[in-house]
Amino acid sequence: MKIPLVDLKAQYASIKDEIDEAVNRVISSAKFILGEEVENFERKFANFVGAKYAVGVGSGTDALYLALRALGIKNGDEVITTTFTFVATTEAITLVGAKPVLVDIDDRTYNINPDAIESAITPRTRAILVVHLYGQPANMDAIVDVARKHNLYIIEDCAQAHAAMIKNIHVGNFGDVGCFSFYPGKNLGAYGDAGAVVTNNEDLYKKVKMLRNHGRESKYIHEFEGVNSRMDAIQAAVLSVKLKHLEEWTRKRIENAKRYNELLSGINEVVVPYVADNFRHVYHIYAILVPERDRVYEYMRESGVGVGIHYPVPVHLQPAYKYLGHKKGDFPVSERVSESVLSLPMYPELRYDMQEYIVSKLKEALHR
Template sequence: MKIPFLSFAGMHDPIKEELRQAFEDVLDSNWFVLGKQVENFEAAYASFNKVAHAVGISNGLDAIHIALKTLNVGSGDEVIVPSNTYIATLLAVSFVGAKPVLVEPDINTYNIDPGKIEAAITKATKAIIPVHLYGQICEMDRIMQIAIKHKLFVIEDNAQAHGALLNGQMTGSFGHINATSFYPGKNLGALGDAGGITTNDAGLAAQAKVLRNYGSQKKYYNETIGHNMRLDELQAALLSVKLPHLMHWSEQRQQIAAWYNAQLQNVGDVVLPTVSHASKHVYHLYVIRTKQRDALQQWLNEKGVGTLIHYPVPAHLQQAYQSLNFSKGDFPIAEEIADTCLSLPLWPGITEQEVQYVSEQIAGFFKNK
């Protein structure tokens, strides 16, 4: 049996005609940048996310970048980010001239540990970027309390957790201004690069719209130094087709995770995902940990099972951030996760039989050890 790490067929095949019609609508409109499709998607996504404003952006990295700029984060400022995250979180901080300050995650949730944040705050700290990793929401109630206490901004990086909840409140609705990605592999994915910003602050939303469009509200009149970071009409139209299906796809992800949880209990030294108290996990990824990760990944590959590692090299050990002068051992929790984590196949449409096959191969690996 061949099981890919990711397949879009279960999502796209049932709505293929709707996607084709969306393409034809954009083609026939002869309007391709910042038109009604973007406006419609922004309104729909804001409604879904239970916020006042959504702003379509070119991708997730650009969304964090613009969010930081709306808050005037720049040279001389520090921004707290998790040590366990995709490098884009740090890149956005670097783009505005600020310094990323790393804080270790909770080893059980993989998200930034609120108990370690205050020790990293200095007079230069201006913002915190909690990342809702793998589909699990951060402890946003505690993080917001810390931010209020120290007068800091919060920008949620919600690229991996569309629709995740804490006490009934959705990711992307806690922070002052929040960023997300609609990269194809995300829970809500475009058919190319796309991203967005969510906020309840009308002023920040307006700034974001100016910054994404060359610093301009009126064509050829530029009030500030901006960027070309716009969500295009085609991707907005395609996302509008997919958005109504997101919660159903999330329910499928939760069911698939439950199948894995049941079949991988007490298998070898495998550590299964945990769900934080009072939260709803949307399983962008199903991530296990084992000290025999590399051998297990090779075994699964030989058995026809695709897997990935999110992420094999922590940000502080990437060549790009040698200037921060970190060494191996400086962030041991992030390093342990990087050395032991493995993401298993999980996508809407994968069958219980396929999950059982993956689980049986994992069990077989440990029986042969």
């Protein structure tokens, strides 16, 4: 049996007619950049998230960059974030000229450890960039307390957390601004790159909207230098179709995660995802910890199971961030997780018999 890590073909087959109609509508209109399709999606997505405003942009990385710029983060500033994340999180910080200040993660959620944030604050600290990793919300109550105490901005990296909630409040609403990616493999994915910034602050909304379009509100009148990060109309049309199905897909992901938990319950070597009370984990990635991860990974790939590793090298050990001066051992929890983490196939169309096969191959790999 061949089982991919993500199956976008299966998703497309389930909504083919809706997608084809939406894409053809845009092509027939010959309006490809921003416009009515993007505005419609922005309204729908803001409503879905429960935020006042949403701005469609070119990618999740751009969303982070534009949010930081809109907040005035600049050269000489410091932004505290997790070392256990995809590099886009820290790239956005350095792109605005600021310095990423890395801290370790919680050993159960793999999100930023709130207890580690306060000791990393300096007079140069301007913001905390929180990542809701794998679709599991970070401990926002504790993080908001630290931010308020020290008068810091909060940017939420929600790239993997569409529909994730804490006490029925959608991520992206706890800080000053939330940033989403619509990379094709995400829980809400476009058919190319796209992203969004959400906020409840009108001034930030207006600033991000201008920044994404060369710093202008009207044609050829530029208030400041911005960038070209405009969402394509085709991506907006695709996302509007998919958004209607996102809640159903999320429920199926959660059901699949529960089935994995049951199937894995008798395997002592495996650590399954932890979920705190009143937190809604949406399982963009179903990540487990296993011994001898690399050997297990290779065996499962050879057995036709598309497992992944998110992520094998924390940011502080990446060659690109050697200049920060970190060494192995600086963030032991992140390093331990990076050496043990394994992502199992996860998508709404995943069947029970497929999960049984995946777990059977995992057992074989562990007990060889």
